[in-house]
Amino acid sequence: MEQILTSIIDKPHDEKYRTIKFSSKVLSSRILCRYGGLEFLHCAGFITETDSSGNKSLTMPNFDSSNDERVESLRVSLSWLHDTVSTCTAATEVESNSQNNNTSKCCECEIQIRLPIGTTVSGGFMKNDTLQGVCNYVQCYFTQDR
Secondary structure, three states: OHHHHHHHHHOOOOHHHHEEEOOOHHHHHHHHOOOOHHHHHHHHOOEEEEOOOOOEEEEOOOOOOOOHHHHHHHHHHHHHHHHHHHHHHHHHHHHHHHOOOOOOOOOOEEEEEEOOOOOEEEEEEOOOOOHHHHHHHHHHHHHOOO
């Protein structure tokens, strides 16, 4: 995910970095198989599209690189990813040192919210996450094409 976001930040007009086919082995083996992977990409600004042949892809809509708000949003997503990975790595190391089992957690609590459309949204959060952060996470489900 880091490479995807970095490539778009570096070359926002290059469509090959802004489109990922669902048939891609990298997408299916590294992102879609992970809990929250697709949701993260939706929150970062990707939308799911289906072409006339029925093939699905994730597409980052084209934007003007001078649009600092959009580029900043991608940088915030990338920063969140770095923070979360380092937090998960640290939590896994602490837990594996204190217990002799293979279970590990990357969050301190999980919140489930039932949306008006009947879907349940789950997200893992840390104790220092703000309510605004939780709201921003849930808001992605109302603004992205699902």
